[in-house]
Amino acid sequence: MAKILLIVPGSKTFYGEPRYPAAGISMIGAALQKAGHIVRAIDMRFSKATDESLTRLLQEFKPDIAGFTVTNWDFCESLRLAERVRQFRADIVTIFGGPQPSLCPNETMTSETVDIVVLGEGEVTVVELVEALENRRTLSDVAGIAFRNKSGEVIVNAPRSLISDLSTLPRPAYQLFNLSDYAASGERRLGIFSTRGCPYGCIFCTGRAVMGRKIRCRLPEDVATEMQYWHETAGITHFCFNEDNLLGKQRHGEALLEKLDEAKLPVTYSLEVGVRADALSDEICAKLKKTGCTIVAVGIESVDPQVLKLANKGETIETITRGIRAAKNAGLFVKGYFIVGLPGDSADKVRQAVDYAEREEIDMPRFALAQAFPHTELADWVQQHGKFYYPPYEYVLEHTDEFHGDVHYDFPGFPKEEIWQIYCWAHDRAEAVSFKRALIRRFGKKTGKILNLANNRFSRQAVIWLYQHKLISLPK
Numbered sequence: 001m002a003k004i005l006l007i008v009p010g011s012k013t014f015y016g017e018p019r020y021p022a023a024g025i026s027m028i029g030a031a032l033q034k035a036g037h038i039v040r041a042i043d044m045r046f047s048k049a050t051d052e053s054l055t056r057l058l059q060e061f062k063p064d065i066a067g068f069t070v071t072n073w074d075f076c077e078s079l080r081l082a083e084r085v086r087q088f089r090a091d092i093v094t095i096f097g098g099p100q101p102s103l104c105p106n107e108t109m110t111s112e113t114v115d116i117v118v119l120g121e122g123e124v125t126v127v128e129l130v131e132a133l134e135n136r137r138t139l140s141d142v143a144g145i146a147f148r149n150k151s152g153e154v155i156v157n158a159p160r161s162l163i164s165d166l167s168t169l170p171r172p173a174y175q176l177f178n179l180s181d182y183a184a185s186g187e188r189r190l191g192i193f194s195t196r197g198c199p200y201g202c203i204f205c206t207g208r209a210v211m212g213r214k215i216r217c218r219l220p221e222d223v224a225t226e227m228q229y230w231h232e233t234a235g236i237t238h239f240c241f242n243e244d245n246l247l248g249k250q251r252h253g254e255a256l257l258e259k260l261d262e263a264k265l266p267v268t269y270s271l272e273v274g275v276r277a278d279a280l281s282d283e284i285c286a287k288l289k290k291t292g293c294t295i296v297a298v299g300i301e302s303v304d305p306q307v308l309k310l311a312n313k314g315e316t317i318e319t320i321t322r323g324i325r326a327a328k329n330a331g332l333f334v335k336g337y338f339i340v341g342l343p344g345d346s347a348d349k350v351r352q353a354v355d356y357a358e359r360e361e362i363d364m365p366r367f368a369l370a371q372a373f374p375h376t377e378l379a380d381w382v383q384q385h386g387k388f389y390y391p392p393y394e395y396v397l398e399h400t401d402e403f404h405g406d407v408h409y410d411f412p413g414f415p416k417e418e419i420w421q422i423y424c425w426a427h428d429r430a431e432a433v434s435f436k437r438a439l440i441r442r443f444g445k446k447t448g449k450i451l452n453l454a455n456n457r458f459s460r461q462a463v464i465w466l467y468q469h470k471l472i473s474l475p476k
């Protein structure tokens with residue numbers, strides 16, 4: 001039986017204080033507990049979680065293994081924390097899992113503070129890995145990991161096949177975290193998932209490096225039962241579906257909504273990641289609304305047909321617009337994600353995207369700078385057609401949070417300075433649109449428009465501060 005400390009690294013993001021525990025590491029915790037190990041966890045995203053809190057936990061728990069969940073944004077912070085764990089006791093085995101190390105195992109292993117990387121879906125791998133470590137068996141037989149052999153050489157083992165029957169997975173061990181710490185403005189949230197994987201091939205996306213291209217579905221009744229369990233045992237009132245492509249298999253989407261309708265749980269839920277606009281028909285949106293869905297977020301990326309085509313998005317602006325309108329008509333709060341600087345983009349096309357967001361009354365448009373993650377088709381495209389200002393991996397190391405963004409690359413027709421300028425402008429406009437929409441939703445068109453006279457940088461910053469400190473939530 002091993003003692004394992006699971007660590008969610010802190011990272012500075014727009015989201016501020018966390019509203020629910022990370023799903024991936026909670027699944028890892030559940031798999032390890034099921035295998036009989038002793039597991040503790042710490043969420044360093046809380047501003048109250050300091051290096052001293054981590055040291056205290058290390059002193060008290062004395063783990064054999066420390067596992068980190070890592071995205072590109074918190075990679076540097078994870079390395080720093082792993083270094084601290086090592087300083088505390090040099091023989092603690094450090095394991096990195098999550099999208100960043102899954103995509104870049106070799107690069108991650110160049111850091112001596114990382115002993116082992118778990119590639120992709122981790123529940124089965126981590127149990128086999130810990131068992132091999134405990135029994136001092138060779139790691140070469142554990143599929144889906146990268147490690148160093150006796151001569152210090154990095155070995156990347158064959159990948160592990162994806163879990164075909166998701167009903168074999170245990171319920172996430174959210175109780176490893178103190179759930180009341182996450183409560184915000186009268187709301188208690190948790191993550192939930194109903195599918196894994198996405199068959200599309202958007203050139204900028206790294207999701208499939210973890211969950212693969214085939215959509216695997218949970219039984220709708222298992223999803224509803226899990227929601228009911230958390231509602232009854234932990235007072236959860238809102239669920240966030242965390243996945244790549246929730247409605248990607250139409251029949252599954254419909255069956256899930258049918259089940260939620262039957263279950264009539266006294267909870268709401270949001271689809272803030274993982275929904276494609278082309279899956280949002282009038283019928284689906286009406287069902288979403290009826291079963292308690294409050295927010296849908298769709299990746300629009302660009303309103304320009306050529307940009308969408310080059311991004312291999314598999315959607316046209318017409319189908320995206322149809323989906324957005326269906327969601328708006330059903331009364332759902334619509335978030336729209338745009339990317340500035342994809343292949344074929346220009347300042348003019350970004351201006352058109354801002355106009356589109358206003359015209360279609362998107363409740364919360366968000367503009368992000370394009371970032372070519374290592375080993376993506378987008379990185380290959382830039383290599384051929386554009387110019388990197390930082391190699392893909394170095395960009396991850398240098399720009400680790402939302403507040404230190406910088407243009408990653410440019411290409412003929414859309415130079416760096418212009419990308420930066422139009423991005424800052426679009427970001428600012430998007431915040432102004434969100435503010436205005438919030439006022440209209442809250443106070444109605446007439447009063448909302450009058451109150452919108454107070455829409456300026458200062459008032460918007462004040463609202464963002466309130467959100468980050470969990471004093472307000474997004475409107476229902």
Ligand code: B12
Pocket residue numbers: 011013015020021022023024025027028066067068069070071072073074095096097098099100103118120121122123126191193204205206207208210211241242243244272273274368373
């Ligand atoms: C839900 C989600 C969010 C939620 C997170 C909610 C939460 N509290 O957990 C929200 C909306 C807040 C969010 C925000 C962002 N996200 Co996000 N998000 C996702 C999404 C769609 C699903 C993640 C998830 O929960 N999956 C379900 C769980 C079960 O899977 P998992 O986390 O991958 O965990 C499994 C394995 O990775 C592994 N594993 C994970 N951790 C560990 C640890 C150990 C020790 C081990 C052994 C194994 C292991 O085992 C787990 C179980 O199989 C992914 C897409 C994807 N496919 O990964 C993007 C994704 C993770 N997000 C991404 C990004 C870029 C962001 C943002 C930076 C976006 C932005 N600009 O604002 C922010 C900030 C992220 C941060 N660091 O805080 C990228 C990361 C890219 C990368 N290469 O690292 C992804 C991959 C999407 C993409 N664009 O390609 N996100």
Ligand code: SF4
Pocket residue numbers: 198199200201202205206207208244245276299
């Ligand atoms: S549809 Fe979403 S999850 Fe699927 S490849 Fe495109 S961006 Fe990634």
